[in-house]
Amino acid sequence: MKVTFPHMGNLYIPLRTFFENLGAEVVVPPLSSKRTLEIGCKYSPEFACLPLKVTLGNFIEALEMGADTIVMAGGVGPCRFGYYAEVQREILKDLGYDFDMIVLEPPQGHFWDLIKKFKYITNKKSFKEIYLAGKLAWKKIILLDRLEKMVNRIRAVELEKGKTDKAYKKALNLISNARDEQELAFARQQIAKEISSIKKAKERNLLKVGLVGEIYTLLEPFVNFNIEKQLGELGVLVERSIYISQWVRENLLPSFMKSKEPEVLAKLAEPYIPCFVGGHGRESVAQIVSYAKQGFDGVIHLLPLTCMPEIVAKSVLPMVSKIHSIPVMTFVLDEHSAETGLRTRLEAFVDLIRERKEEKEFGVLSGD
Structure with a gap:
C-alpha cells in the first residue's frame, strides 16, 4: 500500500510522519504548482471551487508516482468540501486510475470509526501504535504552527531581507526529518537558535x-x-x-x-x-x-x-x-x-x- 494525500500548507509533514511511523509507504505529491492546477482544472467540473481542482491535481501527480491509496478528509454541513472525495473518486476512476480512497469523516461521536480507518490503512496496527504515531505527528503540528506565527511576526521587521525565509525553510526540514520526540526536541532548539539570530528592527x-x-x-x-x-x-x-x-x-x-x-x-x-x-x-x-x-x-x-x-x-x-x-x-x-x-x-x-x-x-x- 502506497499512501498519498493532498497538500494544504505544511500538513504533509505531520501526515508523512504519522503514516511512515505506522509502517506505510508514503508518496508525497510534488508541492502544488502551475502544473498541478492545470491538471486539476482539465478534469474538474468548471463550476467546482479551486480547492477541489488543486487537490485533484495533487492526486493525479501522486498516482503517476505510484501511489495506490488516497487519504482524503470528509466534511459536514452546507460546504461542498464534504463532496470532494466522492467527486474526485469518480473523476479518477473515469480516467482509468486503479486506487483505493479512504475518506476520514469528522468523528461526530464515532471516534472509533476513524481509528478503524487508520488501522485499515496501516495494516491493522494496534491502538497504542496509532496513538504513539499520532502523538509525534501532533507535536510536529504544534511546532509548525508556532513556527509560522513566529515567522509572520519576524519577517515584517527583519533587517536583512530574506533571512527569515531562509531560516523558515531550514526549520521545515528539521521538523520534517525528526524521526522521534527526542529528535524533534533537538529540532526545536535549533529552530529557536536560528530564529533568534535574525536581526530585527523595533516593532x-x-x-x-x-x-x-x-x-x-x-x-x-x-x-x-x-x-x-x-x-x-x-x-x-x-x-x-x-x-x-x-x-x-x-x-x-x-x-x-x-x-x-x-x-x-x-x-x-x-x-x-x-x-x-x-x-x-x-x-x-x-x-x-x-x-x-x-x-x-x-x-x-x-x-x-x-x-x-x-x-x-x-x-x-x-x-x-x-x-x-x-x-x-x-x-x-x-x-x-x-x-x-x-x-x-x-x-x-x-x-x-x-x-x-x-x-x-x-x-x-x-x-x-
Whole structure:
C-alpha cells in the first residue's frame, strides 16, 4: 500500500510522519504548482471551487508516482468540501486510475470509526501504535504552527531581507526529518537558535493585519500567492485566523478534546450570522470582530470563487467593517487569478491602512 494525500500548507509533514511511523509507504505529491492546477482544472467540473481542482491535481501527480491509496478528509454541513472525495473518486476512476480512497469523516461521536480507518490503512496496527504515531505527528503540528506565527511576526521587521525565509525553510526540514520526540526536541532548539539570530528592527508602529476566510485558501501558499510572505515584505505583521492544529481539533478529535473557541466565535458573529453556514463562514466574521477589538489595522478575507459559506460571510462584511471601524479587503481566488493583480491590491491596501493609522495617531497627538 502506497499512501498519498493532498497538500494544504505544511500538513504533509505531520501526515508523512504519522503514516511512515505506522509502517506505510508514503508518496508525497510534488508541492502544488502551475502544473498541478492545470491538471486539476482539465478534469474538474468548471463550476467546482479551486480547492477541489488543486487537490485533484495533487492526486493525479501522486498516482503517476505510484501511489495506490488516497487519504482524503470528509466534511459536514452546507460546504461542498464534504463532496470532494466522492467527486474526485469518480473523476479518477473515469480516467482509468486503479486506487483505493479512504475518506476520514469528522468523528461526530464515532471516534472509533476513524481509528478503524487508520488501522485499515496501516495494516491493522494496534491502538497504542496509532496513538504513539499520532502523538509525534501532533507535536510536529504544534511546532509548525508556532513556527509560522513566529515567522509572520519576524519577517515584517527583519533587517536583512530574506533571512527569515531562509531560516523558515531550514526549520521545515528539521521538523520534517525528526524521526522521534527526542529528535524533534533537538529540532526545536535549533529552530529557536536560528530564529533568534535574525536581526530585527523595533516593532514600533507596526501594521497588523488579520487573515480570515476559507481554510484551504488561507493555508495553501500556492493558491494565495504566498500572501503572508508578501505582506511581511511590505512591513506588515500578519496573524492568520486558522492553523492546522485548529483544523485537526475540530475535524479529527473526539468532542471532549475540542476547545471552546468555536462557541466564543459563534457569539461574536451572532449579530451578523446567527447560525452555522458551513465551512468557516461564521468564523470569518467573528474573527474580524475579534481583530477589531484587538486593535488590528485591517483584515484580508480570502475565499475561492463559488465558496458558499464565505460568500454568505462576505455579504455582511461591509456592515461589520463599518460598525467596528476596521478596513476589510476580500480576495476571490480561482484558476484565473494572477499574482500581479493581487500584489497591486495588497500594496494599495497597505498604503491605505498605513495612512489611516498615521491619521489616527496624529489626531490623538493633536487632541482632535
